[in-house]
Amino acid sequence: MSRKKIFNGKRLKTARMYRGKTIDVLANETKINKKDILAFEEDKYKPVVENVMKLSNTLNFPKEYFFQNDDIRVTIENTHIRPESPIPRVEEISYKEKIVMTHKIISFIESYIQFPAINLPDNLSKYDDMETLATKMRRHWGLGDGPIGNMVTLLEVNGISISSMNVEKRGAVSFTQKQSIDRNSRYLVCLGNDRKSATIRNFDLAYELAYIVSVEAGIPSKRFSKEEFACAFLLPKETFFEDLGKAHELEDYVELKKKWIVPISAMILRAYQLEVINYKKYMYLMREMEKQGWLKKEPLDENIKATNPALLKKSVEMLIDNNIMSGTELVDNLANCGLNLYPDDIENLLGLKDKMLSPKNSYKRDNVTKVNFKKKK
Known part of the structure; x- marks a missing residue:
């Protein structure tokens, strides 16, 4: 018998702050009373399905995110x-x-x-x-x-x-x-x-x-x-x-x-x-x-282009190129670890190309052996 999933108020607060919204703003956008939203965040009572969908759509988080616990704790x-x-x-x-x-x-x-x-x-x-x-x-x-x-x-x-x-x-x-x-x-x-x-x-x-x-x-x-x-x-x-x-x-x-x-x-x-x-x-x-207006924009600023961060982007490319997991599988595996995010959020955080983790950029896996790069020199 499957265990009933319980709404996690802390996740609602995290998602709201992640999107840079105050309780007042979220209440106005969802038409949910702000006292109710505060009660949801403090786990005083749980939102009905209709309100869960409103919160999910407005905050642009998968609804499953609000029913997960944090498997990875950051201090x-x-x-x-x-x-x-x-x-x-x-x-x-x-x-x-x-x-x-x-x-x-x-x-x-x-x-x-x-x-x-x-x-x-x-x-x-x-x-x-x-x-x-x-x-x-x-x-x-x-x-x-x-x-x-x-x-x-x-x-x-x-x-x-x-x-x-x-x-x-x-x-x-x-x-x-x-x-x-x-x-x-x-x-x-x-x-x-x-x-x-x-x-x-x-x-x-x-x-x-x-x-x-x-x-x-x-x-x-x-x-x-x-x-x-x-x-x-x-x-x-x-x-x-x-x-x-x-x-x-x-x-x-x-x-x-x-x-x-x-x-x-x-x-x-x-x-x-x-x-x-x-x-x-x-x-x-x-x-x-x-x-000369150089305090706002100096000469050569547009001519000398910056190097973009590469480490996070390359790490994902290695996972995909070595058939360890596809883009879609990466999104799914993160969800299984309590990180249920839409692909575009993951792409933004890691500096990936748009749609890199979408289904059309996924690879089929046929008898793939998992490679642990920690053991490679």
Whole structure:
């Protein structure tokens, strides 16, 4: 005899926050009394079938999702969202729910594919100055003192997961969470709306790396200048100092931008930090940038294209290309683990092509042997 499925109020709250809706908004859209919705979320009583369908359709979650329990439990240890973020609070909450869901999907995929382990120095200290911390990171990752053209790949190969789910959302900023599943911690970074510019993306990821370094070094985030660290990490003191000898006017920084793949505003700030220019010169250059509209859109931003996150996308492609499971089977297997989502949501979270997980892109399996990539070297 099959066991009757019971509506899970916590799932309703998660779905509502995932979609960035308040109870008032959801009540207005579904025509369900907001007191009833709150009661559903608190499991005080269960919705009738008609209301379940209204909630499912409005929130765009399969109705089965609301009758599942969480097989994969994620603990959020730390969250970093820039204080100047212009997005409403309800959208911030939505981003956090989506990155938690991303981690759950990664955890499932790790049953088949070994992701890079987190690779951070164990000698970061709260007593280190910013230059020392930046140098320790570069030395640990074997970067030398030249430009870093691709922060995306650098972070991914060193065990930091990156999602591109927000790159098309106006006003979205990059953010980072430290999460754990079964006490195994992972940092997950979500890109913002950086206009797909390599220079902006590099700086944003260096800024998020600063948050990670502050956590690992035990430095309170409010006492850690993430902008200063990002400049020191991307523009090493000795080598960038030499290049600054050629930079006198604003146009000279445009040429440096081609080499260092860093925003002009960050290079000017770094020049001031290194005392190559004084405060008066710094303010002059920033005023010139404002006059030319460069504070909103710098030269070369559209010419130097950013690298997209690849690790999550490639992991799914490996599952499909090696006939381990089709796109449809991936969706079904996630549902069996309590992650009953529509394919387009999974595609968005993992940066997959549209319709990649739809039935027409599925593969037939004939006597397929499961491959465990963890055992492959």
